[in-house]
Amino acid sequence: MSGEDHRVDRRGFLKVVGATGAAAGVSATSTAMAQGSPPAAGEHAGHDHAMPTPASAGAARSALDGFVFFNPDEVSFVKAALDTLVPPDPTGPGGSEAGCATYMDRQLGGAFGRGARLYMQGPFAEGTPQQGYQLPLAPADLIRIGIADVDAYAMATRKKGLRDLDATTRAAVLTEVEQGKAQLAHVPGPVWFNQFLALTMEGYFGDPIYGGNKDKAAWKMIGFPGVPAMYVNMIEEFRNKPYTGETQSIQDFA
Amino acid sequence: MATQLKPVDILLVGYGWTGGIIAKELASTGLKILALERGGPRDTNPDFLEPHKDDELRYAVRHDLMQDVSRETLTFRNKSSQTALPMRQLGSFLPGEGVGGAGVHWNGVTWRWTPWDQEARKQTVERYGEKIIPEGMNLQDWGIGYDELEPYYDRFEKTCGVSGKAGNLNGQKIDGGNVFEGPRKSEYPNPPLKQTQTGVMFEKAARNLGYHPFPSPAANSSQPYTNPDGVAFGQCHYCGFCERFGCEANAKASPHFTVMPIAARNPNFELRTNANVMKVLLDSTGKKATGVLYVDARGREFIQPADLVVLSAYALGNVALMLWSGIGKPYDPVTNTGVVGRNYAYQASSGATLFFDEKTYINSFMGAGALGVNIDDFNAGNYDFAKAGYIGGGGIGASTSGGRPIQSRPVPAGTPRWGLEWKKATAANYPHAAGVSNQGSNMAYRSNYLDLDPTYRDIYGRPLMRMTFDFLDNEQKQMKALADVCAAIGKEMGARKVEARTNPVPYSIVPYQSTHNTGGAVMGTDPRTSALNRYCQVWDVPNVFVTGACVFPQNAGKNPTGPVGALAYWIADALKNQYLKNPGALVRA
Ligand SMILES: Cc1cc2nc3c(=O)[nH]c(=O)nc-3n(C[C@H](O)[C@H](O)[C@H](O)COP(=O)(O)OP(=O)(O)OC[C@H]3O[C@@H](n4cnc5c(N)ncnc54)[C@H](O)[C@@H]3O)c2cc1C
Numbered sequence: 001m002s003g004e005d006h007r008v009d010r011r012g013f014l015k016v017v018g019a020t021g022a023a024a025g026v027s028a029t030s031t032a033m034a035q036g037s038p039p040a041a042g043e044h045a046g047h048d049h050a051m052p053t054p055a056s057a058g059a060a061r062s063a064l065d066g067f068v069f070f071n072p073d074e075v076s077f078v079k080a081a082l083d084t085l086v087p088p089d090p091t092g093p094g095g096s097e098a099g100c101a102t103y104m105d106r107q108l109g110g111a112f113g114r115g116a117r118l119y120m121q122g123p124f125a126e127g128t129p130q131q132g133y134q135l136p137l138a139p140a141d142l143i144r145i146g147i148a149d150v151d152a153y154a155m156a157t158r159k160k161g162l163r164d165l166d167a168t169t170r171a172a173v174l175t176e177v178e179q180g181k182a183q184l185a186h187v188p189g190p191v192w193f194n195q196f197l198a199l200t201m202e203g204y205f206g207d208p209i210y211g212g213n214k215d216k217a218a219w220k221m222i223g224f225p226g227v228p229a230m231y232v233n234m235i236e237e238f239r240n241k242p243y244t245g246e247t248q249s250i251q252d253f254a
Numbered sequence: 255m256a257t258q259l260k261p262v263d264i265l266l267v268g269y270g271w272t273g274g275i276i277a278k279e280l281a282s283t284g285l286k287i288l289a290l291e292r293g294g295p296r297d298t299n300p301d302f303l304e305p306h307k308d309d310e311l312r313y314a315v316r317h318d319l320m321q322d323v324s325r326e327t328l329t330f331r332n333k334s335s336q337t338a339l340p341m342r343q344l345g346s347f348l349p350g351e352g353v354g355g356a357g358v359h360w361n362g363v364t365w366r367w368t369p370w371d372q373e374a375r376k377q378t379v380e381r382y383g384e385k386i387i388p389e390g391m392n393l394q395d396w397g398i399g400y401d402e403l404e405p406y407y408d409r410f411e412k413t414c415g416v417s418g419k420a421g422n423l424n425g426q427k428i429d430g431g432n433v434f435e436g437p438r439k440s441e442y443p444n445p446p447l448k449q450t451q452t453g454v455m456f457e458k459a460a461r462n463l464g465y466h467p468f469p470s471p472a473a474n475s476s477q478p479y480t481n482p483d484g485v486a487f488g489q490c491h492y493c494g495f496c497e498r499f500g501c502e503a504n505a506k507a508s509p510h511f512t513v514m515p516i517a518a519r520n521p522n523f524e525l526r527t528n529a530n531v532m533k534v535l536l537d538s539t540g541k542k543a544t545g546v547l548y549v550d551a552r553g554r555e556f557i558q559p560a561d562l563v564v565l566s567a568y569a570l571g572n573v574a575l576m577l578w579s580g581i582g583k584p585y586d587p588v589t590n591t592g593v594v595g596r597n598y599a600y601q602a603s604s605g606a607t608l609f610f611d612e613k614t615y616i617n618s619f620m621g622a623g624a625l626g627v628n629i630d631d632f633n634a635g636n637y638d639f640a641k642a643g644y645i646g647g648g649g650i651g652a653s654t655s656g657g658r659p660i661q662s663r664p665v666p667a668g669t670p671r672w673g674l675e676w677k678k679a680t681a682a683n684y685p686h687a688a689g690v691s692n693q694g695s696n697m698a699y700r701s702n703y704l705d706l707d708p709t710y711r712d713i714y715g716r717p718l719m720r721m722t723f724d725f726l727d728n729e730q731k732q733m734k735a736l737a738d739v740c741a742a743i744g745k746e747m748g749a750r751k752v753e754a755r756t757n758p759v760p761y762s763i764v765p766y767q768s769t770h771n772t773g774g775a776v777m778g779t780d781p782r783t784s785a786l787n788r789y790c791q792v793w794d795v796p797n798v799f800v801t802g803a804c805v806f807p808q809n810a811g812k813n814p815t816g817p818v819g820a821l822a823y824w825i826a827d828a829l830k831n832q833y834l835k836n837p838g839a840l841v842r843a
Binding site: 084085086087089091092112115116117118119120121123125127128129130131132133134171178197200201202205206207209210218219221222223224225226227228229230231232234235236238239240241242243248249250252253 | 304305306308309310311315316317322323324327330331332336337338339340341342343344345448449450451454489490491492493494495502614615617619620621657658659660663671672673674677678680681684685709710711758760761762763764
């Protein structure tokens with residue numbers, strides 16, 4: 001997603017195809033793709049979405065391939081943000097390499113994203129920090145609208161969308177959002193940022209069965225052995241010693 | 255139109271720890287007992303099997319076993335001058351839902367409270383005089399002393415297979431146990447759990463500093479165990495997925511496999527799940543309950559008549575039901591009159607996070623819900639709290655209940671929350687971080703109370719309960735003073751970095767603190783200051799009894815379920831031996 005051009009062609013698109021999903025800030029491009037009417041060449045300057053081609057015949061595909069919630073622009077934003085929050089380095093994988101984008105996609109596309117277990121009756125008021133979350137937005141809407149807001153903020157202040165910025169500038173943009181210094185069009189920056197960060201950490205440190213923590217790399221990085229955990233005979237053996245057992249996840253038993 | 259059902263003798267609203275105990279204890283009467291539980295049925299097999307039960311995201315983060323606040327929640331504010339807003343997601347506390355209640359996903363720390371806790375006012379006034387009690391503090395006694403409750407504590411501990419070590423057997427103090435506890439008639443049913451590195455270091459440091467460490471009493475069975483009802487427990491696996499999770503080993507005592515199967519042996523017992531009680535129905539005098547109105551999963555309404563109603567719907571649920579039903583006079587904080595909603599309190603806790611060098615391995619992922627070492631030297635009644643400048647105290651300890659990585663990754667203060675520096679600090683500190691914590695008491699005040707919200711409603715159209723609560727000066731002092739003690743112990747343990755912390759002030763509904771909500775329908779000797787008499791019978795409506803932590807006039811520096819369980823046995827005895835023989839008020843107002 002990249003700022004002004006994007007908004008223009010989105011509006012144009014909505015005129016033609018209708019405004020479903022407009023409130024949630026869905027990118028026009030991917031919607032068009034999904035509906036089988038690819039945009040004409042040159043219509044989306046700065047976007048590089050080719051016509052999708054199927055994976056080669058016989059290649060093993062998993063249920064974790066592809067995205068069900070994010071559109072391609074959002075995917076590139078999310079990956080850029082993930083690698084800023086959890087940068088790749090020799091300590092362990094970066095956020096996107098660990099599969100956190102897939103994790104977030106599945107969470108936001110499912111019941112959690114729609115606000116399961118969230119009391120959503122009005123009236124809505126801002127309240128004090130002690131009163132907690134008070135927005136009339138389910139997590140999927142909060143994250144989606146916020147992605148558009150943050151990208152527009154990056155465009156306005158840095159002349160580029162988040163994914164096109166270098167690592168240092170991305171971190172600066174996200175810090176401004178985290179600290180409430182960025183003027184965002186719709187969502188309060190810190191609230192959006194905290195939800196995004198929470199999802200990142202859940203994906204990174206959660207069980208791989210949810211799509212993140214690929215190869216249990218985050219668990220290996222910190223030394224968490226996972227499941228099923230049976231330490232009755234190890235408490236004394238490993239008291240004050242590094243644990244040497246294997247790292248296993250729920251997914252390993254699937 | 256509500257469907258009218260056939261009457262029962264005894265109706266339990268909510269089927270968790272206390273409902274289960276009462277159903278079991280009254281099973282021998284052969285009376286028609288009906289339990290209505292708003293949540294669904296569940297059992298160890300197939301619901302809590304490995305490896306799926308060790309799912310941190312599902313259970314600890316998304317709260318799968320807990321109250322669904324999209325349906326029912328409460329509103330919250332720190333003080334009366336603010337507008338309360340709904341608790342839109344769970345945070346500070348996690349009430350249970352479904353068969354077994356929060357008893358399925360608790361930790362199992364099973365205390366006897368100190369004798370002081372039951373006579374907080376009497377003992378404070380005896381020692382320091384009336385004037386030590388600050389303006390606005392409603393310090394009160396239970397109306398039943400420790401010695402009266404002792405046999406019931408004993409029954410609950412044996413039901414739960416508590417692992418621990420006595421510190422006061424019939425008045426004889428025993429080193430290695432809690433020498434500050436009230437005298438007990440018998441030893442714990444199981445020996446203490448094995449301690450981790452954290453426990454070993456804490457114990458040594460506490461001794462060095464002249465304190466009296468002892469293993470936390472744990473309803474996590476340290477060995478295979480059969481309780482007095484013939485219920486078999488497995489040995490604890492120390493899996494570290496305990497608090498917020500079911501137990502695969504039946505080592506953590508939970509009502510669903512202990513008291514409930516025994517209750518079900520009564521041929522006249524019935525459990526209806528997905529049965530949410532809307533309110534208790536009263537007759538035209540308002541002094542007698544005739545039954546309840548409940549709603550099933552499809553939204554159909556039923557009127558269930560009953561001779562006796564027991565509210566066992568958790569502390570908060572019980573108070574809400576009383577307010578919705580018009581049982582007892584609602585509390586008015588302006589005049590300090592009325593009793594329902596009065597003396598709501600919480601847990602004023604603090605502690606210290608400890609970072610050790612890279613040679614000290616904590617292995618926090620190995621643990622059990624109630625595994626730890628404690629000292630009671632700073633609990634109310636055990637030291638001169640007035641000298642420290644407040645009323646109350648706290649239990650201090652180091653526990654290892656599991657280092658699950660989504661929620662537990664301590665890094666030193668000043669570390670960024672994300673980025674490369676955060677990542678390196680996380681990887682470096684995870685194996686070497688531990689904590690010492692103070693579970694602080696919380697006195698009750700005029701300005702902290704529960705009532706009904708004027709604006710917000712649940713999905714059934716009932717007004718939400720409104721919580722007005724803050725940590726006041728007395729609690730802030732207590733939290734700070736005992737955080738310093740925690741930090742000093744942490745230093746003695748050899749941590750290279752020690753960071754003291756307290757619960758957020760002002761109190762915040764956002765971060766998890768504890769599911770130890772107390773008060774709101776307290777027991778006592780004076781109907782002007784208590785909703786219930788000493789048998790936890792409603793003064794105004796004698797065929798309604800109330801269980802749970804809502805009966806405590808103030809909260810202790812300890813987890814509540816020990817006395818909550820003991821009182822459930824006490825109530826069951828009062829029903830069996832007194833009330834059912836001659837229904838009516840057991841105490842004259
Ligand atoms: C994460 C966690 C950890 C804990 N750890 C400890 C610990 O280590 N030590 C300790 O002492 N305590 C601990 N507790 C507290 C302990 O779980 C409770 O004190 C105990 O379960 C209270 O028993 P109860 O019978 O009052 O309520 P519960 O056991 O919660 O049972 C209440 C039941 O009533 C049902 N209900 C509510 N309203 C209605 C209605 N209107 N109609 C029908 N049904 C209804 C609920 O669904 C629930 O099943 C912990 C709690 C939590 C959440």
